[in-house]
Amino acid sequence: MAAFSFNKIVIFGVGLIGGSLARALRERAGLTGAKGEVVGVGRSIKSVERALELGVIDSAVFLDDDRALELALRDADIVLVAAPVAQTEPLLRRIAPFLDTRTIVTDAGSTKNDVVSAARAALGDRVAQFVPGHPIAGRESSGPDAAIPDLYVDRNVVLCPLPENPASVVERVADMWLATGARVHRMTAEQHDSVLASVSHLPHVLSFALVEMILQAPDAALKFSFAAGGFRDFTRIAASSPEMWRDICIANRAALLTEIDAYTNVLARLRQAIDTADGAALQAAFERSRTARTVWQQGGAIKAADDSAQ
Amino acid sequence: MAAFSFNKIVIFGVGLIGGSLARALRERAGLTGAKGEVVGVGRSIKSVERALELGVIDSAVFLDDDRALELALRDADIVLVAAPVAQTEPLLRRIAPFLDTRTIVTDAGSTKNDVVSAARAALGDRVAQFVPGHPIAGRESSGPDAAIPDLYVDRNVVLCPLPENPASVVERVADMWLATGARVHRMTAEQHDSVLASVSHLPHVLSFALVEMILQAPDAALKFSFAAGGFRDFTRIAASSPEMWRDICIANRAALLTEIDAYTNVLARLRQAIDTADGAALQAAFERSRTARTVWQQGGAIKAADDSAQ
Numbered sequence: 378m379a380a381f382s383f384n385k386i387v388i389f390g391v392g393l394i395g396g397s398l399a400r401a402l403r404e405r406a407g408l409t410g411a412k413g414e415v416v417g418v419g420r421s422i423k424s425v426e427r428a429l430e431l432g433v434i435d436s437a438v439f440l441d442d443d444r445a446l447e448l449a450l451r452d453a454d455i456v457l458v459a460a461p462v463a464q465t466e467p468l469l470r471r472i473a474p475f476l477d478t479r480t481i482v483t484d485a486g487s488t489k490n491d492v493v494s495a496a497r498a499a500l501g502d503r504v505a506q507f508v509p510g511h512p513i514a515g516r517e518s519s520g521p522d523a524a525i526p527d528l529y530v531d532r533n534v535v536l537c538p539l540p541e542n543p544a545s546v547v548e549r550v551a552d553m554w555l556a557t558g559a560r561v562h563r564m565t566a567e568q569h570d571s572v573l574a575s576v577s578h579l580p581h582v583l584s585f586a587l588v589e590m591i592l593q594a595p596d597a598a599l600k601f602s603f604a605a606g607g608f609r610d611f612t613r614i615a616a617s618s619p620e621m622w623r624d625i626c627i628a629n630r631a632a633l634l635t636e637i638d639a640y641t642n643v644l645a646r647l648r649q650a651i652d653t654a655d656g657a658a659l660q661a662a663f664e665r666s667r668t669a670r671t672v673w674q675q676g677g678a679i680k681a682a683d684d685s686a687q
Numbered sequence: 688m689a690a691f692s693f694n695k696i697v698i699f700g701v702g703l704i705g706g707s708l709a710r711a712l713r714e715r716a717g718l719t720g721a722k723g724e725v726v727g728v729g730r731s732i733k734s735v736e737r738a739l740e741l742g743v744i745d746s747a748v749f750l751d752d753d754r755a756l757e758l759a760l761r762d763a764d765i766v767l768v769a770a771p772v773a774q775t776e777p778l779l780r781r782i783a784p785f786l787d788t789r790t791i792v793t794d795a796g797s798t799k800n801d802v803v804s805a806a807r808a809a810l811g812d813r814v815a816q817f818v819p820g821h822p823i824a825g826r827e828s829s830g831p832d833a834a835i836p837d838l839y840v841d842r843n844v845v846l847c848p849l850p851e852n853p854a855s856v857v858e859r860v861a862d863m864w865l866a867t868g869a870r871v872h873r874m875t876a877e878q879h880d881s882v883l884a885s886v887s888h889l890p891h892v893l894s895f896a897l898v899e900m901i902l903q904a905p906d907a908a909l910k911f912s913f914a915a916g917g918f919r920d921f922t923r924i925a926a927s928s929p930e931m932w933r934d935i936c937i938a939n940r941a942a943l944l945t946e947i948d949a950y951t952n953v954l955a956r957l958r959q960a961i962d963t964a965d966g967a968a969l970q971a972a973f974e975r976s977r978t979a980r981t982v983w984q985q986g987g988a989i990k991a992a993d994d995s996a997q
Binding site for chain 2: 571572575577588589599603606608610618620626634647648671
């Protein structure tokens with residue numbers, strides 16, 4: 378893990394994601410003589426004060442305080458926007474007037490195409506200072522109390538550099554995440570949104586849909602009373618934040634619709650195999666899934682069904 | 688937990704389900720002077736010998752040995768068929784010639800309508816001796832080594848009595864399961880199959896389908912490499928036995944098709960809300976799911992969306 382020096386980092390949103398970055402940089406990253414100050418900015422006085430109390434940040438700023446915000450952003454090395462994706466544009470508009478030309482801005486949003494649009498709209502030409510990012514990490518709990526220094530160790534962080542970003546700017550954001558113990562990958566915002574729609578956003582929608590479907594059955598209570606371990610695992614993500622997933626579904630609408638349609642087609646094919654009692658087709662599909670899931674669990678590389686398209 | 692006395696129980700299939708019943712009855716259930724012998728019958732010499740070696744059963748019989756099977760079934764109190772549902776009919780046909788009129792037969796199959804048909808076909812008039820059952824319990828591992836005496840503690844066991852079953856016969860099977868620490872419920876085979884299709888069989892198909900869909904993408908390897916915790920939980924059941932789930936899908940075809948169609952409709956409605964960026968509809972649906980999932984996890988009773996239909 379590389380040492381990462383900085384004088385000041387300003388984090389908008391000091392909950393699990395922003396707070397864990399703060400703690401990782403303060404507790405894990407080596408500082409070579411630099412000041413290493415972490416400023417937390419929040420909409421609610423309560424959450425920034427709690428972060429300060431926990432020692433997650435060095436100083437706390439209330440988002441609506443113009444003067445404090447200006448001082449916080451002056452001479453900042455890096456600004457991280459760690460808020461729900463729907464708040465990215467208003468937050469960047471709030472930051473823009475006080476943004477130093479040498480400050481690098483990045484984010485932690487779960488979707489990237491919409492964040493790029495928001496950044497272009499809010500920052501204009503200064504979008505060259507903005508590097509879209511997504512640390513793929515989470516815990517069941519949230520808020521400053523959930524922040525831990527090791528959240529990003531061995532987790533994937535995706536950066537989606539813009540054509541306008543100077544290489545050194547992207548490099549600096551990558552170095553920050555590497556210092557937390559994360560693995561850093563680069564891809565386009567389109568590729569990111571398609572990958573995440575497939576392995577994260579779609580499963581959430583499918584899980585919510587199962588609970589919704591059972592709720593609509595006249596014998597819902599009976600059905601829930603016989604749900605067991607398979608249901609528990611499958612629906613764990615159906616207890617996720619409704620607001621967050623509403624925003625993600627809308628922010629990543631195009632990619633998610635493509636995935637829903639592809640999934641509906643696969644489900645229709647399995648339905649057909651069940652309807653015609655085609656045991657061979659069912660077993661073949663289930664075997665493929667089991668093998669891929671097992672290899673994935675063991676950390677192995679998975680070959681696509683159609684290798685020629687790789 | 689009630690004491691449960693028996694002279695001889697014969698279990699066909701001494702893996703996780705049959706072996707755990709054997710261990711529960713031998714190690715947990717109180718015996719009041721009765722002989723309490725457990726005979727294991729298996730298709731493979733290896734698994735019954737392993738069960739004998741582990742002390743799961745008192746004696747082992749090879750399924751193809753006519754003479755040993757006849758002796759094993761003579762004077763048996765209860766016979767449990769704990770084999771994949773597709774084997775129910777051949778096993779009952781194998782048992783029929785040696786079945787004492789006072790012996791009660793039950794099973795542990797995951798589907799019940801097809802088991803009832805199999806029992807009627809194999810046993811004819813003697814179907815009055817057969818009580819269809821389903822202990823809803825499982826572990827990740829299988830085979831006699833996975834058998835544990837506590838597998839059924841606080842788990843649900845469903846009995847689907849036939850009109851032909853004398854009340855005392857059903858009562859005796861219920862008492863056996865109660866002695867393992869299980870909760871015993873009664874419902875019709877149709878009701879059982881509909882409930883299980885909804886909360887177990889459908890989620891398995893949906894989980895297999897997600898992995899299958901990603902495998903078909905040209906960038907499958909990339910997608911799997913960014914899959915995280917939500918994917919892990921959602922697809923845990925996609926590593927289940929392909930043969931077992933092929934058989935369940937076909938055995939419970941009618942109920943499962945009904946559930947797949949209901950699910951497809953719910954998914955289409957969510958798709959529509961995403962397509963039209965209807966945040967309110969998405970949030971409302973996700974809220975309902977989160978509430979129901981949370982209440983379920985906490986062991987509470989869940990009210991159906993349409994209470995008037997209860």
